[in-house]
Amino acid sequence: MKKSIALLxxxxxxxxxxxxxxxxxxxxxxxxQVGFIEFTIKIPEDVLSLTHGFAGGIGRTPDTIASLENSxxxxxxxxxxxxxxTDGTLVGLASELEIxxxxxxxxxxxxxKTDWTVNTPQGTLFMYEEEGVPAAHLPAFxxxxxxxxxxxxxxxxxxxxxxxxxxxxxxGGTGIYEGATGTFVEKVELRSLTTEGxxxxxxxxxxxxxxxxxxx
Numbered sequence: 590m591k592k593s594i595a596l597l598x599x600x601x602x603x604x605x606x607x608x609x610x611x612x613x614x615x616x617x618x619x620x621x622q623v624g625f626i627e628f629t630i631k632i633p634e635d636v637l638s639l640t641h642g643f644a645g646g647i648g649r650t651p652d653t654i655a656s657l658e659n660s661x662x663x664x665x666x667x668x669x670x671x672x673x674x675t676d677g678t679l680v681g682l683a684s685e686l687e688i689x690x691x692x693x694x695x696x697x698x699x700x701x702k703t704d705w706t707v708n709t710p711q712g713t714l715f716m717y718e719e720e721g722v723p724a725a726h727l728p729a730f731x732x733x734x735x736x737x738x739x740x741x742x743x744x745x746x747x748x749x750x751x752x753x754x755x756x757x758x759x760x761g762g763t764g765i766y767e768g769a770t771g772t773f774v775e776k777v778e779l780r781s782l783t784t785e786g787x788x789x790x791x792x793x794x795x796x797x798x799x800x801x802x803x804x805x
Contacts, residue, residue, distance in 0.1 A: 624771070624798030628672040628707065630683065632777075632790045635673070637682075641666035643694040663692040672707065672794070681709035683794070687720070695722070700749055703775075705757070707794065712764020714796070716773055718757025721749040729782045736784060744778040744793075759796065771798040 630636070639650040642663025649656065657663050666687040674680045689701045700721045707714040723745035732739035748757050756772035776793040 624796075624800070626796040626798065627675055628680070628683065628794040628796070629675070629677075630670045630672055630792040630794075632788060632792060635671040637669045637671065639666075639668050642692045644692070658692075664689045670792075672709075681707065683707045703757075705773075705775075705794070707796075709764075712762055712766040714759060714762045714766045714769060716757055716759045716796075718748045718773070718775060719750040720747050720775070723747050723777070726777075726779055729779045733782050733784055738781070738783045739779075740781045742778060742780060744776055746774055746776050748773070748775045756797075759798065766798075768801065769798055771796065773797060 636650055638654055639648070640654045640657060641649070642657030642660060642665065644658065657665060657667075666685075666689070668685040668687075670683055670685075671679050672681050672683045684706045685703055687701055687703045689695070690699055695701075700719050703718050703720050705714075705716040705718070707716070725745035726743050729739045729741070729743055746755070749755055750757075752758055752772050754772065756774050759769050759771040759773060761767075762769040774793075774795040776795065777790060778793070779788070779790045781787070781789045
């Protein structure tokens with residue numbers, strides 16, 4: 590599983606030197622956005638499954654999961670994981686479904702659509718975003734390419750839209766999130782990467798909920 594997740598994120602930054610996208614700085618939320626929630630996913634501990642139809646460069650988890658290769662949906666990727674609150678307590682599950690322009694895999698110069706479903710006992714959020722390849726992870730992978738293990742902290746935003754601020758968009762929910770609107774940011778912090786393909790890090794979903802009508 591560790592190797593599979595490492596390969597996934599390696600695909601996100603491979604060849605980054607020619608990257609077309611410069612990361613946008615964090616934008617402050619509009620005054621109407623008063624609700625902030627942050628969920629985290631520890632990599633690889635919280636990853637439950639990962640599959641896609643790409644021919645190479647990205648692993649699958651678990652090894653026995655069905656591949657999407659040579660099918661009508663070979664350009665898609667599916668990912669599920671446990672989610673935690675800021676104290677590290679498990680609070681639910683999340684699924685990420687990505688649709689790429691083709692089945693050639695993740696590479697610089699493209700962006701792709703991602704749908705998120707975040708499930709908690711209190712309710713469910715439905716969100717979508719456009720993703721692109723982040724430049725900030727390059728030092729970690731450059732170290733591994735040079736034959737050296739890397740440790741440190743490299744946070745990077747992978748959301749590039751469709752909101753003008755570069756954030757994703759919340760489109761609704763159930764339970765306590767019924768009628769929810771707002772924006773969100775997906776970030777990945779790399780913490781260690783070895784020449785054997787073992788990667789550790791944290792994925793962050795930073796959610797900005799709009800103030801509902803009638804709320805003070």
